[in-house]
Amino acid sequence: MTAFIDIKPGQWVLAFSEPYGPQMQDMPEHLELFRMRGGGWESHRVEEIFHVYEVTDIKPKPYHPRTYTIGQSVTHPRDYLRERQYRGNVIAVGTKERMIELRDRIFAIGEDADDVIEAEMYRRIEKFAAKKRAAAVRKIHRLLPHHFRSEQ
Template sequence: MTEFVHIERGQWVLAFDEPYGPYVSEMSKHLEMFAARGGGWDSCRATEIFHVYRVDDVKPKTYFIDTEESVAHPRSYIKDRQPRSHVIAAGTTREAMIDLRDKIFAIGSETSDRIEAEMYRRVERFAPKERAKAIKKIHASLPHIFGKDAK
């Protein structure tokens, strides 16, 4: 089991929103998923996956938050009691936790952008040749539209 991040009343925490939390793996493995864009949730924003909360009270397995001071996606359903197993980091300021959230999320986005750019660069000469072959096959399959000499 992953050890909980030490948190205290009054601190700000960066935590996974409950649906995105580490349920099937250790926190370290779960966070490594963010080496790719969105950590597996490509269409989600950082504000949906990660929330920033101000801690009101700490219990052994949960903590209570000030829902008025949380930084979360507007459509998120936020409960005042959160699982400690979803806390990624704790700090003294809201801004520090937002910066950390954005940094974690940007790592995977930037990496995925570089990988995609390289992928398209490598396929640049290959793709037109393959498309030309496909057009020839379409022409050959439909001689009544493209003529009998289509190959």
């Protein structure tokens, strides 16, 4: 089990939204998922996966974020904000600005890596794809010769 990060009231935390947090694995292993776009949740936005909260109280396992004051949390607008959050979902502690910057940098790592991988994949496959598509066109012409001019 991963040790909890030390939190004090008034600090800001970067934490996983509960459904995206490490369920059956340790935090380091879970964070490594962000080597891919969205950490495996490709169509989800950064605000859905990560929350940034100001902490009001800390207990042994949960912490209490300040969710009732506008501006005291940075989350997806339709997220259900609970009074107690599990400390095992906390990634880092710092200022609000630093936690937002860290959140965005973590998320960008996988996006950048996948963008480069996709670009290289398409570059490498370009000649092969052109050959296969040309062969497919020839097959269509042979299958339906009455629609195409004779290739003599």
